[in-house]
Amino acid sequence: MNTSLSWVKAYVPDLDVTAQEYTDAMTLSGTKVEGYTELDEDLDQIIVGQIEKIERHPDADKLVVCQVNIGAETVQIVTGAPNVFEGAKVPVVLSGGRVAGGHDGSRTPGGVKIKKGKLRGISSDGMMCSIEELGSSREMYPEAPENGIYIFQKDVEVGADAIEALGLRDVVFEYEVTSNRVDCFSVLGIAREAAATFGKMFVPPVVTETGNAEDVHDYVKVTVKNTKLCPRYCARVVKNIKIGPSPEWMQRRLASVGIRPINNLVDITNYVMEEYGQPMHAYDLDTIAGREIIVKTAEKEEKFTTLDGQERQMDEDVLMICDGEKAIGIAGIMGGENSMITDEVKTMLFEAACFDGVNIRKSSKRVGLRTDASGKFEKGLDPNNAKAAIDRACQLVEEMGAGEVVGGTVDVYETVKEPVRVPFDAEKVNTMLGTDISEEQMLTYFEKLDLEYDAQAKEVIVPTFRQDLFRLADLAEEVARFYGYDHIPTTLPTGEATTGKLSFKLRIEQVARDIAEFCGFSQGMVYSFESPKVFDKLLLPADSSLRRAVEIMNPLGEDYSIMRTTSLNGMLTSLATNYNRRNKNVRLYELGNVYRPKTLPLTELPEERMQFTLGMYGEGDFFHMKGVVEEFFEKIGMKEKEIYDPKAGRPYLHPGRQANIVYDGKIIGYLGEVHPEVADLYGIGARSYVAVIDMPEILEYATFDRKYSGIARYPAVSRDISMVVPKEILVGQIEEVIAAQGGKYLESYALFDLYEGAQIKEGFKSVAYSTVFRAKDKTLEDVEVAEAMGRILKALENMGIELRK
Amino acid sequence: MKERLEQIKKEALAQIQASDVPEKLNDVRVRFLGKKGELTAVLKGMKEVAPEERPKVGQLVNETRAAIEAVMEETKAKMEKAIRAEKLKAEVIDVTLPSRKNSLGHRHPNTIALEEVERIFVGMGYEVVEGPEIEYDLYNFEKLNIPADHPAKDEQDTFYINKEIVLRTQTSPVQARVMEQGKLPIRMIAPGRVFRSDEVDATHSPSFHQIEGLVIDKNISFADLKGTLEVFAKELFGPETRTKFRPHHFPFTEPSAEVDVSCFKCGGKGCRFCKGSGWIEILGCGMVHPHVLEMCGIDPEEYNGFAFGVGLERIALLKYEIDDMRLLYENDIRFLKQF
The missing domain is CATH 3.30.930.10 (Bira Bifunctional Protein; Domain 2)
Structure with missing residues (x-):
């Protein structure tokens, strides 16, 4: 929503503020001014001059030398413009002044400074300006010539300020009007707020009785078949139409808010739409069959040609304006080609109606046509405004001599919208706001906003144009706005104390971040949606459950169309980005959800599972990754030994370098080297490793409880085991045996040698472990250790392991 | 007797002074204070001294021993300090050489x-x-x-x-x-x-x-x-x-x-x-x-x-x-x- 300052001042005559003061105060009272443009910001020292004499330039065919009277003196100006003539009054920028840009319409920020100079040897003291050089265009000043100097059509005084005469001493404000303030999508609404904000009188236009002695009902009949979609329909008729330009003041106001002046009729409709916020439409009454208007919904797949010449398809929910035979307009969106006003129009039907906002919004979307009118209607307009607007339009028609208004209004208005009454309690308002404002003070705020107060009933009567005030909280906001948000004190909540804390899940995630970062991994973030193509990239088989993803109905594109079921694609994509950019030794981690539908299509919310994903390439290998995982488990108090199951069967990982991480019999994650084919598909040219921890699975094992178990006081006994082991036996299996058979004194065990090669027979490897035994309460006897070792060795031998003595 | 002890003390101190490494100092200790050292020899020759003179001579011998030991300890301490200083001097490093970091990751x-x-x-x-x-x-x-x-x-x-x-x-x-x-x-x-x-x-x-x-x-x-x-x-x-x-x-x-x-x-x-x-x-x-x-x-x-x-x-x-x-x-x- 835009308004010029001068248009607002038309209804708040005492308003005397700078653009910045207006911006600040309006914003603080709730009408946010996003910005403003001073139309004259790049214009300086431009006055009205009159060309007295024109002579040919002695040395240039296309230039002429003009003597221009600028009031106090006459100056000489050389110009190449073809349209100058003696007696013409033109805007003249004097030496030292500024214009906004070139005559091709290009703008120069800060303007262009004009200096005295010589053109082909003849001195020129200034410049006569085209409308483009003044920062505007022929669209907004239709009287301006194409390619030439702007020539004043009206009587202006020589030597006067030309910027003023052109209506450019003005400021245009741009507002961000919130959706609840439908009334502020009009100049009058903004002006009412401005008057209240600055404590000035609000003087809306006085709309007088219009129309001749005839009765409009003799001209047209209106039937509304769907009063829900069209609560009110007002029609008036204007005959003996005289199409011509609208007056300058109207053109300037329209131009200031970016609306191109066309002719008096079009301009009046646009003007009233801006002024009252009520869109109107004009039909050529002679094209309306049976002189009858019927408002009803369209037929299925009905075709209709709008006045822009486009044929469009309707459906049964689109409301149409029809005559006795055919549709003549899409209600609230655009009129039809078949009934549009032409220069030959004699009698016109004015329509000011109220249509259901939601329906207009939806229809406009489905039909694929959004107009200024539909933009206003879809906000949901006040039906009581329709009559005021149409009367205002007819008043302008009469004032401007654009035609003869027929008496009366056809007004179909079944359910009259009544003002809402809101119980008011000043004390409660003060409690809500934490203020101490007197009731009288509050009532003066209401009065400024045209809210009446019924002192007896203690109710505020809310006029129908305010569609946002229903209960006390709404009134409290009105009080707060005009008392000033900045005057409300600042306190802190009192009352019952609460404990500030993070949930256990969030604390565990914090540890995950700490550990990852300690191990050199930096945190990445990726989108939750991705392309269904990632499943193929990850070599997932057709029946993989990971392919069952939640789909977005209206995605930004296929690449963002499914909610991820695995975190791998995000990690691999990030690694690939880094690889492409030649970053070395990259280690990343990510904490984010995957979404696993319980049913498809979705009937309830999917399961959101937090994944702790690590990825790296460069320095480090599988076992570094494994180390990070174990550091994490240790830090969150997972004391059991995790098991690594190499038969993980994950197609995106190297078949010989992958493992499920199993804890307490549950798969809590996996790790491995990325399958070279997958790495190729992502464009990662280095061996890369990933680990994924399924966080919900570990939450039940994680704990921050710690217990001190004492420091060993008795000596330890250490024993080494040297073995020749068949290759297919994993050291994990050996460790399982040691752990299982070691007995209660076994304190620890560690691999200290692993060798495959020349000295070892084919199909075997040499493995050596050191074991440590210790008792808490005594020095161990040799026999106790020997017993435990015996059990271990025997079990190892049973597996087919040879012991080296 | 007294002269002899004075003589031993003088010689011992001279030799202590002449010692430049702890090994030589140790040689001096053995020669004068050891079991077969000169002071011990003096004590062994006590039987030639008149019985009433013996406590006096004994005291003289102990005094001489204490005097030599004190100087010896002092010299030894000085010597060790010098050696440590020498060692520290040899161990100087260039502290501006690059550090070895455990490169930490970064939070988003x-x-x-x-x-x-x-x-x-x-x-x-x-x-x-x-x-x-x-x-x-x-x-x-x-x-x-x-x-x-x-x-x-x-x-x-x-x-x-x-x-x-x-x-x-x-x-x-x-x-x-x-x-x-x-x-x-x-x-x-x-x-x-x-x-x-x-x-x-x-x-x-x-x-x-x-x-x-x-x-x-x-x-x-x-x-x-x-x-x-x-x-x-x-x-x-x-x-x-x-x-x-x-x-x-x-x-x-x-x-x-x-x-x-x-x-x-x-x-x-x-x-x-x-x-x-x-x-x-x-x-x-x-x-x-x-x-x-x-x-x-x-x-x-x-x-x-x-x-x-x-x-x-x-x-x-x-x-x-x-x-x-x-x-x-x-x-x-x-x-x-x-x-």
């Missing part, structure tokens, strides 16, 4: 900003809670006073899964979920990921994060909201920070406000950062709408409260002067390493 700027916000509110007694990212329309809109066909629904460019389920467009649905549980009073913040169908560019992303705040208690006022957010702004942006509350509209709060903070770059004078205004918009807030309380089973006559929502990326971008939102989701290590 979003997380750093989030932890900062969490720290502030946890300190004020707020609990950090979460809600689902794929959410029912009911919670994302309806319980927040945004019924079907409400224009605000369009403004939020929602991603739909189906008619009832959406990708949440805001963290506000967590408000409704927590209120519904009915455990009062409430002081919570709910950070999380939200989605809107905006094309990706330098200032937009279809996925970003918000932090929702909610306080429900008896007698909560707009003044409390102002005070709380003022504390927050000063903690986050520095003690000089000023706040400005502007009226605004959100369907689920009434009265509502947008909050600007004085530009922490220029202090409010106006700069490129705040586009010359001296203020930066950082959040939306308001008193929880009584109808929202009702829909969540809370009696607005007894309880009320306030809510606010902050854009996490907005804070991260501002605080760390990041000029392109896309950087946050590319995960280029050269970007991440700067935090």
Whole structure:
């Protein structure tokens, strides 16, 4: 929503503020001014001059030398413009002044400074300006010539300020009007707020009785078949139409808010739409069959040609304006080609109606046509405004001599919208706001906003144009706005104390971040949606459950169309980005959800599972990754030994370098080297490793409880085991045996040698472990250790392991 | 006898002085003080001394021994000190050589900003809670006073899964979920990921994060909201920070406000950062709408409260002067390493 300052001042005559003061105060009272443009910001020292004499330039065919009277003196100006003539009054920028840009319409920020100079040897003291050089265009000043100097059509005084005469001493404000303030999508609404904000009188236009002695009902009949979609329909008729330009003041106001002046009729409709916020439409009454208007919904797949010449398809929910035979307009969106006003129009039907906002919004979307009118209607307009607007339009028609208004209004208005009454309690308002404002003070705020107060009933009567005030909280906001948000004190909540804390899940995630970062991994973030193509990239088989993803109905594109079921694609994509950019030794981690539908299509919310994903390439290998995982488990108090199951069967990982991480019999994650084919598909040219921890699975094992178990006081006994082991036996299996058979004194065990090669027979490897035994309460006897070792060795031998003595 | 002892002492001291390494010093010790040393020999010759003289001679011998030992100890200490000094001198390293670092990873700027916000509110007694990212329309809109066909629904460019389920467009649905549980009073913040169908560019992303705040208690006022957010702004942006509350509209709060903070770059004078205004918009807030309380089973006559929502990326971008939102989701290590 835009308004010029001068248009607002038309209804708040005492308003005397700078653009910045207006911006600040309006914003603080709730009408946010996003910005403003001073139309004259790049214009300086431009006055009205009159060309007295024109002579040919002695040395240039296309230039002429003009003597221009600028009031106090006459100056000489050389110009190449073809349209100058003696007696013409033109805007003249004097030496030292500024214009906004070139005559091709290009703008120069800060303007262009004009200096005295010589053109082909003849001195020129200034410049006569085209409308483009003044920062505007022929669209907004239709009287301006194409390619030439702007020539004043009206009587202006020589030597006067030309910027003023052109209506450019003005400021245009741009507002961000919130959706609840439908009334502020009009100049009058903004002006009412401005008057209240600055404590000035609000003087809306006085709309007088219009129309001749005839009765409009003799001209047209209106039937509304769907009063829900069209609560009110007002029609008036204007005959003996005289199409011509609208007056300058109207053109300037329209131009200031970016609306191109066309002719008096079009301009009046646009003007009233801006002024009252009520869109109107004009039909050529002679094209309306049976002189009858019927408002009803369209037929299925009905075709209709709008006045822009486009044929469009309707459906049964689109409301149409029809005559006795055919549709003549899409209600609230655009009129039809078949009934549009032409220069030959004699009698016109004015329509000011109220249509259901939601329906207009939806229809406009489905039909694929959004107009200024539909933009206003879809906000949901006040039906009581329709009559005021149409009367205002007819008043302008009469004032401007654009035609003869027929008496009366056809007004179909079944359910009259009544003002809402809101119980008011000043004390409660003060409690809500934490203020101490007197009731009288509050009532003066209401009065400024045209809210009446019924002192007896203690109710505020809310006029129908305010569609946002229903209960006390709404009134409290009105009080707060005009008392000033900045005057409300600042306190802190009192009352019952609460404990500030993070949930256990969030604390565990914090540890995950700490550990990852300690191990050199930096945190990445990726989108939750991705392309269904990632499943193929990850070599997932057709029946993989990971392919069952939640789909977005209206995605930004296929690449963002499914909610991820695995975190791998995000990690691999990030690694690939880094690889492409030649970053070395990259280690990343990510904490984010995957979404696993319980049913498809979705009937309830999917399961959101937090994944702790690590990825790296460069320095480090599988076992570094494994180390990070174990550091994490240790830090969150997972004391059991995790098991690594190499038969993980994950197609995106190297078949010989992958493992499920199993804890307490549950798969809590996996790790491995990325399958070279997958790495190729992502464009990662280095061996890369990933680990994924399924966080919900570990939450039940994680704990921050710690217990001190004492420091060993008795000596330890250490024993080494040297073995020749068949290759297919994993050291994990050996460790399982040691752990299982070691007995209660076994304190620890560690691999200290692993060798495959020349000295070892084919199909075997040499493995050596050191074991440590210790008792808490005594020095161990040799026999106790020997017993435990015996059990271990025997079990190892049973597996087919040879012991080296 | 006495002369002899004097002679021994003199010789011993001379030899001690002549010793330049601990080994030689030891030789001197053996020669004079050892079992077969000269002083011992003197003692062994006691039998030639008259019995009444013996104690006197014994004392003389001991005195001589003590004198030699003292000098010897002193010399030894000096010698060892010199040797250590020599050794230290040989061990000088170039301390300006590069360090060996355990290269630590870096937190994402979003997380750093989030932890900062969490720290502030946890300190004020707020609990950090979460809600689902794929959410029912009911919670994302309806319980927040945004019924079907409400224009605000369009403004939020929602991603739909189906008619009832959406990708949440805001963290506000967590408000409704927590209120519904009915455990009062409430002081919570709910950070999380939200989605809107905006094309990706330098200032937009279809996925970003918000932090929702909610306080429900008896007698909560707009003044409390102002005070709380003022504390927050000063903690986050520095003690000089000023706040400005502007009226605004959100369907689920009434009265509502947008909050600007004085530009922490220029202090409010106006700069490129705040586009010359001296203020930066950082959040939306308001008193929880009584109808929202009702829909969540809370009696607005007894309880009320306030809510606010902050854009996490907005804070991260501002605080760390990041000029392109896309950087946050590319995960280029050269970007991440700067935090």
